[in-house]
Amino acid sequence: KTQDIVVVEGEKLNVPVPFRAVPSPQISWHKDGKELKTDDRLSVKSDYTSAYLNITTSVHADAGVYTIILENKLGSTTGAINVKVIGLPGQCKEINASDVTKSSCKVTWEPPEN
Numbered sequence: 001k002t003q004d005i006v007v008v009e010g011e012k013l014n015v016p017v018p019f020r021a022v023p024s025p026q027i028s029w030h031k032d033g034k035e036l037k038t039d040d041r042l043s044v045k046s047d048y049t050s051a052y053l054n055i056t057t058s059v060h061a062d063a064g065v066y067t068i069i070l071e072n073k074l075g076s077t078t079g080a081i082n083v084k085v086i087g088l089p090g091q092c093k094e095i096n097a098s099d100v101t102k103s104s105c106k107v108t109w110e111p112p113e114n
Contacts, residue, residue, distance in 0.1 A: 002065070002080040009087025013055040017068050017079055020049065025070040027051045032064045058085050 007013045019025070027046050029036040036053075038044060043054045051070070055062055063085040069078050090112035099106040 002082050004082045004084065006084045006086060007058045007062075009058055009060060009085050011058055013053075013058045013062065013083065015053040015066065015081055015083075017051045017053075017081075018049060019051065019070055019077075021070060021072055023072050023074075024048060025072040025076075028069045028071075029053055030067040030069070033067075036066075060085050060087070 029044050041056045045052050051068060063083055066081045066083055067078060092109040092112055094110040096108050097105045
């Protein structure tokens with residue numbers, strides 16, 4: 001079952017995944033089907049009972065389905081986390097006023113990209 005996590009844009013994202021495995025598994029993280037590469041914002045770590053995905057400052061592009069794969073010589077298992085990043089929307093586009101009268105007007109716009 002996929003877990004849902006909601007994070008506010010600009011906040012830290014921590015995804016702990018507890019597990020029990022002997023021998024210790026190889027752990028890999030993927031986002032939208034591509035293996036994650038660590039960088040200044042994204043780090044992964046693990047100990048004997050948990051794996052962790054950490055993003056220091058969340059942005060809209062961090063939203064998506066993250067998959068963890070744990071694998072040892074006895075088998076493998078997979079877990080999925082759906083991350084939603086919420087925040088203020090971007091600026092509206094194509095703002096237009098029409099039907100202008102002395103006391104009112106109709107305003108229309110195109111929604112922001114994010």
